[in-house]
């Protein structure tokens with residue numbers, strides 16, 4: 374499987390995201406923000422960092438990158454896309470996910486290991502977790518406070534689209550302790566903490582992050598099996 378990792382000017386975690394992809398057993402394909410060609414990737418990771426210097430708003434300029442124009446179309450067609458931190462901000466700016474990431478409520482940049490509860494295993498990026506599973510991965514952001522209007526929040530809860538919640542402390546004031554959400558189809562996931570920094574014993578607080586990358590491989594294997602099965606009936 375070929376998993377694309379996009380580099381924007383100011384991306385910080387693209388190398389770690391590509392490494393996480395490889396540790397999960399896939400090929401990491403480096404994509405450039407200025408190139409609309411997605412090079413036949415099976416899924417895309419939008420990594421953390423400070424795309425375009427976070428000017429205007431985090432993700433507001435990256436959302437218009439040529440690569441993003443292709444990714445937005447492909448995501449609407451079912452391509453699995455994971456946005457991590459700055460990537461989550463880009464997905465909200467692109468309206469692939471509802472809500473917005475605003476300045477941390479306490480106005481400080483927060484960098485620490487953070488416990489989360491996986492609320493939904495029903496997405497392309499979380500299907501190897503158990504619902505209710507508690508995981509430990511790093512969080513590091515200045516603008517990670519997830520906000521949406523009450524109707525949107527209620528709909529996300531009712532539709533099982535809150536993917537992960539902060540537990541044992543909310544690092545940024547996110548409404549309803551939301552750390553990750555998904556779109557209606559479950560192929561697009563945005564997460565504020567960093568699973569790609571928790572994939573190796575040497576550097577991470579746990580190996581819990583790896584599950585996001587193995588999940589997409591399982592989703593893609595299932596999709597391929599489904600497609601060849603359907604093909605067999607034609």
Ligand SMILES: NC(=O)CC[C@H](N)C(=O)O
Nearest residue numbers: 421422458459514515516
């Ligand atoms: N780690 C990140 O991706 C940081 C995202 C964004 N620049 C922020 O500070 O909120």
